[in-house]
Every structure is written in C-alpha cells, then in structure tokens.
Amino acid sequence: MEYIISLDIGTSSVRALVFDSQLVIQETAQVELKTFYPQNGWVEQDPLELWQKSQEVLEKVLQSAQKNNWIIKGIGITNQRETVVAWSKKTGQPIYNAIVWQDRRTARYCQKLQKQGWFKKIYEKTGLRLDPYFSASKINWILNNVEQAKKIIKNNDLLVGTIDTWLIWNLTKKQSHLTDVSNASRTMLFNIKSLKWDEELLKIFKIPFTILPQVVASACRGKNFGLAKIKNQEIPLLAVCGDQTSALFGQNCLIRGEVKATYGTGGFVVVNAGSKIKLKNSKLITTIAWQINKEIIYALEGSIFQSGGSLKWLRDNLGLFNNYEEINLFSNESKDSNGVYLVPAFVGLGAPHWKPEVRGMISGLNHQTRKGHLINAAIESAAFQVNDILEVIKKEYKLKIGSLKVDGGLTKSNYLLQFQANISNILVNKNKNEEMTGRGVALMAAKILAWPSPASLVDKPFKPLATIIQRKEKLNGWKKSLSQIFKVK
CATH class of the missing domain: 3.30.420.40 (ATPase, nucleotide binding domain)
Structure with missing residues (x-):
C-alpha cells in the first residue's frame, strides 16, 4: 500500500499525518512548540526547535510505516505563514529566533511607510495590507537590528525564508532554498501578477534579492522540492502550501x-x-x-x-x-x-x-x-x-x-x-476529517502521483x-x- 505524509507546522504544535490512497489518516504524531514573548508585542520561536520537532514527528510516523510495510511515496509540507527565519548558508545555523506572524514589533515602521504613501502601491502589487503581520518588515528588522546579519550578508552568507523554506533547506541537507507561491505571496515582497519577487518592493523594504528563496509551484508533475533525507531514507518533497489555503484545498473548495x-x-x-x-x-x-x-x-x-x-x-x-x-x-x-x-x-x-x-x-x-x-x-x-x-x-x-x-x-x-x-x-457543511490543513497538501501530492480523487x-x-x-x-x-x-x- 502507498501512503503520503503531511508535515503540518503550526504555531502551537508540529504534526505528522500519514494518509492512505483514499486520504484517510492512518497514523499521527504531534508535539507542542514553545513560543517566547521577549517584549510587549514581540513573538518568537526557536528555529532549531521547529526543525528538531519536525524531525521527531517524521521519524515517529516513519517507524510505524516501517512496521506496517507502508510505502511512503512523498511528503507534503504545510505551515504557519509569514513567520520568518534567517540563517547562515555556510553553517546552517539560525542567526536569530524565528519572528512569528503575530509579532507587532515593526508597527511603527509600517506606519512610517504608510505615511510615505506606500499603502496603495503595496496593495496593488501584493494584494496585502501594509501591516507587521506580513514578512517584509520582519526581514527588514533582522537586517537592521541583528549584528550577525549585518556581518554575514557582506559575504553572501545570509539566507532568509518562511518556515517552509527553513524546513526544506534542512530536510534536503542544504540542497534546496525554495518556497512555493502561496507562502511567497504572504511576504509582501512578491508580485502576485508577475509572479516574481518585486524589485520596487525590495527597494522599499531595503531587502537584497540574493537572500530570498526561489519561488516554485505548490506542486508540479515531474518536479519536486528535493529529497527529504530522514533516517537513511530519501523521500520526495512533493507539495508545499501555506496553512489556510492548504485547508481550502483540503475542503475541496476547488x-x-x-x-x-x-x-x-x-x-x-x-x-x-x-x-x-x-x-x-x-x-x-x-x-x-x-x-x-x-x-x-x-x-x-x-x-x-x-x-x-x-x-x-x-x-x-x-x-x-x-x-x-x-x-x-x-x-x-x-x-x-x-x-x-x-x-x-x-x-x-x-x-x-x-x-x-x-x-x-x-x-x-x-x-x-x-x-x-x-x-x-x-x-x-x-x-x-x-x-x-x-x-x-x-x-x-x-x-x-x-x-x-x-x-x-x-x-x-x-x-x-x-x-x-x-x-x-446559507448551508453550512462540516467535514468529518478535522485535519483539513494536512489533508490539503496531501491531496496536492496525491494529484501529482495521479491517485484517484477521494470521496468528500x-x-x-x-x-x-x-x-x-x-x-x-x-x-x-x-x-x-x-x-x-x-x-x-
């Protein structure tokens, strides 16, 4: 029997879910995450914990797969969006805690940009409101306030990304610095019309293009995000999607x-x-x-x-x-x-x-x-x-x-x-499967594998x-x- 694993990195926990060919969950593993509040309005998490906990739940479900002789065809990643990690390309070590989507430390900076008249321009390019919620101002803060960032960026040694990018980088052993369009569109740096990192937005937020990941499709037949290397296994990363729109896909809102x-x-x-x-x-x-x-x-x-x-x-x-x-x-x-x-x-x-x-x-x-x-x-x-x-x-x-x-x-x-x-x-429908976020990215991976569509x-x-x-x-x-x-x- 063939199966897909969904890795769901939320704000409060990390979950690994094993789906069969009918998109029914057969195994789960979940661990909680710590969140830090160093100052009023600041919200951070430890990038190394995010990676370690992700490994932990993946290894746990892979043990079950091995015991049951399940064939794992691929992994899908779905994640809390907007949260930003910065790390060294050479060492792979983060240079600061992950700044979580809830963080409001850049509120004054965003207000300053709004007073300068950038609100309309940013909305027209990204579809987003000028707000600390999104990634751009968080990256700007790291570049201006973390000393190590100032040092290593001169040597082309700095990389940044949302949580999906950080995990792809680690799962592929530093081979893939990628994100998908759904996560890129939450950074406030990605032009959702041209489908590219926007030069004007990068100038507004003073962020160099070279530190950003390559943007690819959420799932694409014949391509993947690299091979996840876990416990002597190499498993294709078939799909990546931000949590809320992954849940939309999981609900079959197609x-x-x-x-x-x-x-x-x-x-x-x-x-x-x-x-x-x-x-x-x-x-x-x-x-x-x-x-x-x-x-x-x-x-x-x-x-x-x-x-x-x-x-x-x-x-x-x-x-x-x-x-x-x-x-x-x-x-x-x-x-x-x-x-x-x-x-x-x-x-x-x-x-x-x-x-x-x-x-x-x-x-x-x-x-x-x-x-x-x-x-x-x-x-x-x-x-x-x-x-x-x-x-x-x-x-x-x-x-x-x-x-x-x-x-x-x-x-x-x-x-x-x-x-x-x-x-x-309006008619309100509740699905029996409560894990819509994990189901969504698993369903994307299933489409790439040409599995038949499961019943809703x-x-x-x-x-x-x-x-x-x-x-x-x-x-x-x-x-x-x-x-x-x-x-x-």
Missing part, C-alpha cells in the same frame, strides 16, 4: 466562489477566487491560494482576530466554565443569547472593519442573563464576524456563495453551526431555519453594537 471558514482562537474566511486576479478593495486580502503545475488559483481572505478566543476569555478571566466540554451543556440549556451581544475586540477588529484601535463590549445584559447566554453571545460573535466577511465577498466581488465549509475547534459547537446557517442564510466526507449539514424577521433582528443588534464601539475614542 471551484471559484467555494468558501471555507476556520474557527480557531482567531478565525479565517477564505474563498476560491479563481484564476484571474481582481483587486477590488483592501477590506479583504487577495493572495495566491496555490499553483498546481501551471495553473494559479487566487483566494480572498478575511482574518478575524478573536473567534474561539473569546470563549477562552470567558473561561480564564470570568470563570464561567471549567473546560470546553461544558460549553455545549450551558449553550443548550440557555438555547440562545437572550439579547446579549459580545463584540470580542480585545485587540481590535480584523476584516472587514480593520479597526485595531477599538476595544470590546458586552451589551444587552438584564436580570435574566445567565452564563449560558454569555457563552452563546461569544459563540454568536464568531458567526457574526464570518457573516460580515461573507457580505463583503458577495457585494464587492459579486461572488455567489452556495454553501460554507467549516473547520476548527469551535465547530464542535452545533449551536455555532446552526446559528451561522441562520444568520448567513461531509458530516452533518446545517440548513438555515431562521425567518427573515429573526435574521434581520439579530443582524441589526450586531450592527448596533459595532456602531457603539466605533463611536468610542
């Missing part, structure tokens, strides 16, 4: 207009935008979803700062429940939010509002309010934010959305899924049940709550 929502600590709404780019406005990010062989597919993406994170706040700060298993119990007991609205703007609001300065609010409290109502209000806030993004997609981009595919930890709440269906008047495993579909009046009343309440926090200065 047709323009198909959309998925992820409800994690934060949230994402990602829609397949097809093969032609259309930059309408900067409320949503336009990015490259993937490239299979010669075909490029773009995606629209809206990021939500707080989704399931608001429930964590209710647990840790207010003590409303002890564990997440209790959420459904209290949610079902209360049945609804009883007019309570929670706007989880703990660090501002993301897409489509982009209001980093606003802060959260709870409204509609009365003597009958119970903990279940507050829990349901937090759950509803995740659905309201997804709906705000869906409305922009429909109105601004004229895309017809027939259904919404969902994943993430919060989808264990049936209340959320039914409420999302009601408020967005849809769990229970949730159909909209609310009346027009009920839907309008709930949406008006949410919009009123938003307008109240927008007025506060």
Whole structure:
C-alpha cells in the first residue's frame, strides 16, 4: 500500500499525518512548540526547535510505516505563514529566533511607510495590507537590528525564508532554498501578477534579492522540492502550501466562489477566487491560494482576530466554565443569547472593519442573563464576524456563495453551526476529517502521483431555519453594537 505524509507546522504544535490512497489518516504524531514573548508585542520561536520537532514527528510516523510495510511515496509540507527565519548558508545555523506572524514589533515602521504613501502601491502589487503581520518588515528588522546579519550578508552568507523554506533547506541537507507561491505571496515582497519577487518592493523594504528563496509551484508533475533525507531514507518533497489555503484545498473548495471558514482562537474566511486576479478593495486580502503545475488559483481572505478566543476569555478571566466540554451543556440549556451581544475586540477588529484601535463590549445584559447566554453571545460573535466577511465577498466581488465549509475547534459547537446557517442564510457543511490543513497538501501530492480523487466526507449539514424577521433582528443588534464601539475614542 502507498501512503503520503503531511508535515503540518503550526504555531502551537508540529504534526505528522500519514494518509492512505483514499486520504484517510492512518497514523499521527504531534508535539507542542514553545513560543517566547521577549517584549510587549514581540513573538518568537526557536528555529532549531521547529526543525528538531519536525524531525521527531517524521521519524515517529516513519517507524510505524516501517512496521506496517507502508510505502511512503512523498511528503507534503504545510505551515504557519509569514513567520520568518534567517540563517547562515555556510553553517546552517539560525542567526536569530524565528519572528512569528503575530509579532507587532515593526508597527511603527509600517506606519512610517504608510505615511510615505506606500499603502496603495503595496496593495496593488501584493494584494496585502501594509501591516507587521506580513514578512517584509520582519526581514527588514533582522537586517537592521541583528549584528550577525549585518556581518554575514557582506559575504553572501545570509539566507532568509518562511518556515517552509527553513524546513526544506534542512530536510534536503542544504540542497534546496525554495518556497512555493502561496507562502511567497504572504511576504509582501512578491508580485502576485508577475509572479516574481518585486524589485520596487525590495527597494522599499531595503531587502537584497540574493537572500530570498526561489519561488516554485505548490506542486508540479515531474518536479519536486528535493529529497527529504530522514533516517537513511530519501523521500520526495512533493507539495508545499501555506496553512489556510492548504485547508481550502483540503475542503475541496476547488471551484471559484467555494468558501471555507476556520474557527480557531482567531478565525479565517477564505474563498476560491479563481484564476484571474481582481483587486477590488483592501477590506479583504487577495493572495495566491496555490499553483498546481501551471495553473494559479487566487483566494480572498478575511482574518478575524478573536473567534474561539473569546470563549477562552470567558473561561480564564470570568470563570464561567471549567473546560470546553461544558460549553455545549450551558449553550443548550440557555438555547440562545437572550439579547446579549459580545463584540470580542480585545485587540481590535480584523476584516472587514480593520479597526485595531477599538476595544470590546458586552451589551444587552438584564436580570435574566445567565452564563449560558454569555457563552452563546461569544459563540454568536464568531458567526457574526464570518457573516460580515461573507457580505463583503458577495457585494464587492459579486461572488455567489452556495454553501460554507467549516473547520476548527469551535465547530464542535452545533449551536455555532446552526446559528451561522441562520444568520448567513446559507448551508453550512462540516467535514468529518478535522485535519483539513494536512489533508490539503496531501491531496496536492496525491494529484501529482495521479491517485484517484477521494470521496468528500461531509458530516452533518446545517440548513438555515431562521425567518427573515429573526435574521434581520439579530443582524441589526450586531450592527448596533459595532456602531457603539466605533463611536468610542
């Protein structure tokens, strides 16, 4: 029997997943990652730990493969995007910690560039907002603040890359300095129209072209990212894709207009935008979803700062429940939010509002309010934010959305899924396979191997049940709550 391994490098953990020819998981290994916060707004991880933990989980699943006589045909890599690593070409050693996508140390630098009038130019070339979230300003910070970077760049000894690039370099024993188009498009240095590192953007951020990886397709028949050398084995690296668009592929959102929502600590709404780019406005990010062989597919993406994170706040700060298993119990007991609205703007609001300065609010409290109502209000806030993004997609981009595919930890709440269906008047489908990110890059690798397409495993579909009046009343309440926090200065 033939199998594919997915290596999924997230922010909190690294996972290796073994998929069979029907894309069913047969083996997993997972280890947690440490994250460091050296200063307020700074978020870092140890690149050597990322590499060591990746080796650990790969070796563990390969041991199982050996015991079961499984034939591993290839490896796919999917990863946290935007996070940056810099290292010496000669020694292979990192010169600084990985600067994680959440890091905000370059906020003032980005504000300076915005005041200089670069926002529009950067958006037109990259589809991204000028923000510390993306890789360019992080690389600039390393070049200007890490002494070793200043020294070794003079000798053409400095390399940089996102997490996929760092792992490809190590897995291939320094043979491949590569990234794929989906990860390159998150750096704010890659022109998503010309599909090249952009000379003007490199000049803006003062980053030399020579330190950047070569950009290739996410998966391409007849080509790969090199051979991963693990425990005396050489396994082709067949596919690489950033985590959110890998999950889009894993959800089988392969047709323009198909959309998925992820409800994690934060949230994402990602829609397949097809093969032609259309930059309408900067409320949503336009990015490259993937490239299979010669075909490029773009995606629209809206990021939500707080989704399931608001429930964590209710647990840790207010003590409303002890564990997440209790959420459904209290949610079902209360049945609804009883007019309570929670706007989880703990660090501002993301897409489509982009209001980093606003802060959260709870409204509609009365003597009958119970903990279940507050829990349901937090759950509803995740659905309201997804709906705000869906409305922009429909109105601004004229895309017809027939259904919404969902994943993430919060989808264990049936209340959320039914409420999302009601408020967005859309069919919501939850897949039985919860590992959509790993499945996506495995599916790309399977296409390269010419494996037959597996059946889509849809769990229970949730159909909209609310009346027009009920839907309008709930949406008006949410919009009123938003307008109240927008007025506060």
